[in-house]
Amino acid sequence: MNRSRLALAAALTAAAALLVAGCGDPGGLRGAGATPTAEGPTHLWPDLPPPSAPAEDYGAIEAVKVTGVKVPGGDLHKVDPADVVRADFIQNPGTYEPSDTAYKKTVDRLKDCAADNSGGTGRCPVLKAYYRDLTGDGKDDLIVGISTPDDNLDIRVYAEEDRRLTQIMEMSDAVLGVELAGRDLIIRAISSLPGYEYHTVWSWDAHQKTMLPTSDEIVRSANASRPKSPRPSPARPSGSASPSAGGSR
Incomplete structure (x- = not known):
C-alpha cells in the first residue's frame, strides 16, 4: 500500500470515529417525519359554459377629460383644486345621478369654495389636496377629497397631459382612511359586516390609462367595537355603465 492510500485510509478511520462519537449528540440532525403529499388545485364544475357577458365592474374603466380648466x-x-372639482362635478357626476340630492347639494356648496378662501361661509366641501406621481410620467398628479352630504367621501385623481386635465380615478364610499404607498392609493372603507372594513388598493393601469382597483380585501377592523354604517348602494362611475368602488362587493 503506497503513502497516499495509507493517508486516505487514516482519514477514513478518523472520520468514522467522529461519526461514532457524535451519535449521541443532541444537536445532530433528526428526521422531521413524513412530508405531506402536495395537492394541486382542484377545478370545480369544469363543464360550466362560458359567460355570455362580463361581470359588472365597480371601478372606473376609462379616463374622463375635464374641460374649462387651464393648467399653466x-x-x-x-x-386651484376647487376649480378642478367644480368643473369636474358639473361635467361628470361620477358615482351620483344628476338628480341625487347629495349631488345637487355638493354642486351648490362648491360655489362657496372661492368665498371660503377669503373668509367665507365654510361650506366648501373640498378637502386639502395632495400631490403624487401616480402614473409614473415624472409629474405630480392631483388627489382631491370631497365631503358629500350623505357622509361619504368622493375621491378624485387628476393627471395632466399636453396641458389638458384628465380625471383618472373617481370613487365614493364611507371612507375610514386614505393612504399613499408609493404609486398606490389605499382606501379603507366601512363594511356592512360589523367589526370589519374594506381595504382597496388603486393602481395606475397603463393600458386603460386610468387608476384601477387592483386589490380588494375585507379585514378585521383595528377598532372592532366601533359601530358600522351600511355601505352605500351601488352607483355608476363617470364615463362608464359599471358600478363604482362605492358599490357593494
Whole structure:
C-alpha cells in the first residue's frame, strides 16, 4: 500500500470515529417525519359554459377629460383644486345621478369654495389636496377629497397631459382612511359586516390609462367595537355603465 492510500485510509478511520462519537449528540440532525403529499388545485364544475357577458365592474374603466380648466405650464400645483372639482362635478357626476340630492347639494356648496378662501361661509366641501406621481410620467398628479352630504367621501385623481386635465380615478364610499404607498392609493372603507372594513388598493393601469382597483380585501377592523354604517348602494362611475368602488362587493 503506497503513502497516499495509507493517508486516505487514516482519514477514513478518523472520520468514522467522529461519526461514532457524535451519535449521541443532541444537536445532530433528526428526521422531521413524513412530508405531506402536495395537492394541486382542484377545478370545480369544469363543464360550466362560458359567460355570455362580463361581470359588472365597480371601478372606473376609462379616463374622463375635464374641460374649462387651464393648467399653466402643465403643472397641477398651479391649479386651484376647487376649480378642478367644480368643473369636474358639473361635467361628470361620477358615482351620483344628476338628480341625487347629495349631488345637487355638493354642486351648490362648491360655489362657496372661492368665498371660503377669503373668509367665507365654510361650506366648501373640498378637502386639502395632495400631490403624487401616480402614473409614473415624472409629474405630480392631483388627489382631491370631497365631503358629500350623505357622509361619504368622493375621491378624485387628476393627471395632466399636453396641458389638458384628465380625471383618472373617481370613487365614493364611507371612507375610514386614505393612504399613499408609493404609486398606490389605499382606501379603507366601512363594511356592512360589523367589526370589519374594506381595504382597496388603486393602481395606475397603463393600458386603460386610468387608476384601477387592483386589490380588494375585507379585514378585521383595528377598532372592532366601533359601530358600522351600511355601505352605500351601488352607483355608476363617470364615463362608464359599471358600478363604482362605492358599490357593494
